[in-house]
């Protein structure tokens with residue numbers, strides 16, 4: 001099974017991908033996570049991508065497609081893939097077709113998480129990671145009742161992803177509208193797009209996605 005989760009920043013793609021990984025043993029291929037790991041490790045790709053990401057703009061198609069290709073090569077051919085944050089441009093959609101063909105895979109579903117843009121800025125600027133251990137997570141949006149204490153190490157010191165400021169979020173949304181939303185028709189023509197209400201509760205979004213996966 002190969003699926004794309006498509007939706008603007010903050011739509012909940014990562015949250016849903018994590019749940020699918022847990023429930024179905026699928027693998028999440030998030031170009032954003034791969035790029036952040038590259039930035040942290042200061043690899044040549046990371047050094048090139050850092051400033052672009054901090055501005056909220058898109059990294060080059062060649063770089064991200066190469067990351068996806070390498071990841072698919074490294075994973076077992078029978079493990080399902082959830083593409084999260086990729087493809088983001090028409091060129092990437094085209095590359096993905098080629099890459100999937102090369103690995104003997106076929107796209108089963110494109111799940112569009114439909115969301116209200118005004119809610120997204122709040123969602124994104126409300127998420128933090130622990131500044132001390134880097135592992136724990138605090139999300140004011142998902143758990144407003146929980147005070148900002150790291151669930152892993154107890155620290156109360158949190159930081160934001162460097163591109164989660166309001167100004168950069170607006171740039172990321174504009175990039176989504178201009179470059180990513182226009183790839184939907186490519187998949188609509190193939191009849192594989194399913195729209196899910198991303199404003200529903202997390203569990204309800206998951207149920208809706210599960211229904212899509214269970215359909216032929």
Ligand SMILES: Nc1ncnc2c1ncn2[C@@H]1O[C@H](COP(=O)(O)OP(=O)(O)O)[C@@H](O)[C@H]1O
Nearest residue numbers: 009010031032053056057058059064085086088
């Ligand atoms: N497929 C991609 N093509 C180009 N740039 C990407 C891609 N995936 C991630 N990036 C870069 O990484 C940043 C963070 O992406 P991601 O983690 O998917 O976050 P979000 O969906 O919240 O914007 C993007 O703003 C962009 O700079």
